[in-house]
Amino acid sequence: MLSPPPEPSPPPPVRGGPGRPTRSIDYGLAEAAIEAVKAALPYVYVGPPLIRVGPAGDVHVDVPLMYHDYALDRVHYDPYARAPSPKGRPVRAWGVEVREEEVRRVMEEVLREARVVDAVEYREPEDAWAVPLAWRHVIIAHVKVTYDASQLVPDYGLTGEVRRNVL
Numbered sequence: 001m002l003s004p005p006p007e008p009s010p011p012p013p014v015r016g017g018p019g020r021p022t023r024s025i026d027y028g029l030a031e032a033a034i035e036a037v038k039a040a041l042p043y044v045y046v047g048p049p050l051i052r053v054g055p056a057g058d059v060h061v062d063v064p065l066m067y068h069d070y071a072l073d074r075v076h077y078d079p080y081a082r083a084p085s086p087k088g089r090p091v092r093a094w095g096v097e098v099r100e101e102e103v104r105r106v107m108e109e110v111l112r113e114a115r116v117v118d119a120v121e122y123r124e125p126e127d128a129w130a131v132p133l134a135w136r137h138v139i140i141a142h143v144k145v146t147y148d149a150s151q152l153v154p155d156y157g158l159t160g161e162v163r164r165n166v167l
Contacts, residue, residue, distance in 0.1 A: 022124075023127075023147075025122065029129070029147060029148060029149050030120045030122075030129060032149035033120055033129035033131055033145040033149040034116060034118060034119075034120060034131055035149075036131075036145050036149050036150075036152070037116045037131040037133075037143045037145060037152075038116045040067060040143070040152060041114070041116060041133075043067060043068075044065050044066065044067050044072065044111065044143075045065075045066050045067075045111070046063060046064075046065065046066070046104055046107045046108050046111055047063065047064035047065065047066040047071060047162050048064070048100070048104075048162065048165065048166055049061055049062070049063050049077065049100050049103040049104060049107070050062045050063070050064065050074070050161065050162070050165060051098055051100065051103070054092070056094075057094055057095075058092040058093065058094050059079055059092070059093045059094070059096065059098050060090060060091065060092050060093075061076075061077035061079060061091075061098055061103060062074040062075065062076060062077065062090070063075045063077050063084075063103060063104075063107045064158055064161075064162050065111070065133075065141055065143075066162070067152060067154070070152075070154035070155075070156075070159050071154060071155050071158040071159040071161075071162050072141070072143050072144070072152065072154060072155060073133075073141040073142055073143060073144075073155055073158070074141070074155070074158055075107065075110075075140045075141050076089060076090045076091060076140075077091070077103055077106075077107065078091045078093075079091065079093040079096045079098050080093055080096060082102070082106055083106065083110070084107070084110050084135055084138075084140045085140075086138040086139060086140065087132075087138075087139045087140055087141060087142070110135050110140070113135055113136070114133050114134065114135050114140065114141075115133070115134055115135075116131060116132075116133060116134075117131070117132040117133070117134050117139065119132065120132075121142070123144065126144065126153065127146075127147045128144045128145060128146055128147060128153050129144065129145045129146075129147065129149070130142040130143070130144050130145075131143045131144075131145060
């Protein structure tokens with residue numbers, strides 16, 4: 001007599017999936033996350049500009065902010081204004097020449113003028129704080145910090161994109 005096939009094992013759960021209780025927020029850790037980014041900001045540097053030319057001749061430029069060879073976030077660059085664009089406003093430009101050296105020079109000056117905003121967002125899926133960086137009166141990037149404020153959280157997808165474009 002044949003035995004029945006074994007029952008398949010249940011699939012592994014998804015981190016943070018349904019049924020996970022909402023954590024109580026420790027607001028002291030939010031302040032610690034802000035301080036962590038303030039301490040790291042002098043060591044953040046401008047990565048290689050990612051200049052993309054579309055099939056219609058449009059140009060899009062993102063500039064990664066790097067820390068210990070990991071990308072933290074991308075800053076959208078406005079080739080018309082020759083300045084960063086506010087977070088959430090990527091610019092597609094036509095009829096302008098974009099030179100990597102100029103983008104890097106402008107963004108290095110912007111980074112020297114950047115400041116940490118004394119506020120955070122909480123990103124529940126990642127269980128991390130997002131601390132905004134501002135230039136003049138606009139937010140240009142977010143730096144993610146672990147919930148306990150002990151580590152910066154890189155943007156691993158952007159880090160991979162930078163590494164693919166540099167090598």
